[in-house]
Amino acid sequence: MTVLDHDTFLTCMAEASLAPTVHNTQPARWGLSPDGTITLHCAPGAALPVADPSNHDLILSCGTALEGMVIALAGEGHAAQVTPLGTQITEPLARITLGGYAEPDPLASAVSARLTYRRPFAPADPGQFQALTTWAATDPDIHLITTRSRITEIAAQNDALSHRLLQNPAFRKELLSWTRLSKCHPDWSRNGLNADALGLPRWQAAFMGAFFKVFSPLDRLGLATGFTAEKDDTETAAAIAFLAVPKDLPALDAGRRYYRATLKLAASGFASWPMSVLVDDPDSEAAFLTEFRLTDHRLIAALRLGPIPKSPPERARLPITETAITPDLHP
Ligand SMILES: Cc1cc2nc3c(=O)[nH]c(=O)nc-3n(C[C@H](O)[C@H](O)[C@H](O)COP(=O)(O)O)c2cc1C
Missing domain, CATH: 3.40.109.10 (NADH Oxidase)
Known part of the structure; x- marks a missing residue:
């Protein structure tokens, strides 16, 4: 051997x-x-x-x-x-x-x-858009949404479900434990989500830890959503791709397909930005699977797609x- x-x-x-x-x-x-x-x-x-x-x-x-x-x-x-x-x-x-x-x-x-990009995307030119739709048409795992009004609806749905998740203090605590808000964090360059990768300006990163701690009182005053909303950025996506795999496919194999799909996207000039909440929430997942007529499948990703306007963070x-x-x- x-x-x-x-x-x-x-x-x-x-x-x-x-x-x-x-x-x-x-x-x-x-x-x-x-x-x-x-x-x-x-x-x-x-x-x-x-x-x-x-x-x-x-x-x-x-x-x-x-x-x-x-x-x-x-x-x-x-x-x-x-x-x-x-x-x-x-x-x-x-x-x-x-x-x-x-x-x-x-x-x-x-x-x-290939990379995850969490800022507004640049507009896709017609050649890139053509590459994207061709890629999606040849991959049975991919369901592409390109209608602007539908992207707007999905953007709002993502914000609403994310807001609901953030209302759980245990979720916020866990997310914060994987978030590196300052370059002084010992794991800034090692793992987790640092402020650059999250696309957070310095001032916003500086306040995020405190914001998570006072989330509940702010939320009661209706002030939390403005800080977490991604709708405007989501709407800059050229398309949203849902990745669906057969229900009984083991998670390890699903991961292999997930990576290949995002590599194909990168090869066509597109970065991606997942909205996991859309596929993790059982009602949301079921509604999308019904829409795609894929009820014998499960969703493993919902990806905002677009070209990136500037060089990505390290x-x-x-x-x-x-x-x-x-x-x-x-x-
Ligand atoms: C299963 C899975 C779920 C993910 N969900 C999200 C998500 O909901 N939001 C997000 O911004 N990134 C999400 N990501 C992207 C990861 O955070 C990203 O891959 C990681 O930070 C490494 O960065 P890179 O993709 O740029 O190499 C997800 C990735 C995977 C594999």
């Missing part, structure tokens, strides 16, 4: 770490056995007990990294065979064995371009050796 040398393994882990993960928790951990087998584990400390009590999004986020690893290995010329293992975050999730030669993945060049990522569980990869 092929055995990767440690430098190549580190390079592939670094590429896999660029995959999107819920709250930028980066839960994938990698082991490399002497026989060449790569094992994917989940870091339990990355769990979000309030926002994601079933760990669905956590395992999905390991799936995005898994797809990233498969793409990275192909870039090194290695064909990867993935065997699913456990489905709980305490068990190894998948094993990768290498065998034979692989051509580079056609989406590999989009890996470094990515926050864990040092790569921290995502390895193979002891001799640690310095």
Whole structure:
């Protein structure tokens, strides 16, 4: 069996770490056995007990990294065979064995371009819009909404459901624990959501911690929504894409599809900005599935899409050796 040398393994882990993960928790951990087998584990400390009590999004986020690893290995010329293992975050999730030669993945060049962008989008030019609709038409997982009036309705729905979520103090506390509002935060460049990634101006970031603490009294006065509303920015999206997968598809595989979909988008010139609340809320999800006539599916993402007007903020990522569980990869 092929055995990767440690430098190549580190390079592939670094590429896999660029995959999107819920709250930028980066839960994938990698082991490399002497026989060449790569094992994917989940870091339990990355769990979000309030926002994601079933760990669905956590395992999905390991799936995005898994797809990233498969793409990275192909870039090194290695064909990867993935065997699913456990489905709980305490068990190894998948094993990768290498065998034979692989051509580079056609989406590999989009890996470094893909990003989440949380500011107003730039207008899409007709060529980009055409690329987007062609991409959506050829991918059965994608349901694209481009009608302006419908985008406006969905923008309002997203704000209303997000507001309801924020009324839960435990949700606010958990979200804040993954938010880095100042560059002095020790994890600013490592993980979670920093103020730059959230698109927050300095003054707003400075007040956000306090705002979350006084959310309830402000909300009672009807003053909270103005601060959290995203409607105006959402309306700048060229389209909203819903990603639907068969109901019984394991979360790890759903993550692999999620990543490929966002890479296709990036290849067409589009950044994405998820609205998870639209797919996590059971009534909202059911209504969209009925609208798309896909009641035997489930939704894994609702993405605002658009080109970005300026260069993106730097990515926050864990040092790569921290995502390895193979002891001799640690310095
Ligand atoms: C399952 C999942 C759910 C997500 N939900 C949201 C969301 O509701 N809102 C949001 O702004 N970003 C969301 N994101 C995007 C992540 O926060 C983002 O991928 C992460 O911060 C890393 O940044 P990057 O995508 O720019 O590399 C989600 C990502 C995943 C994988």
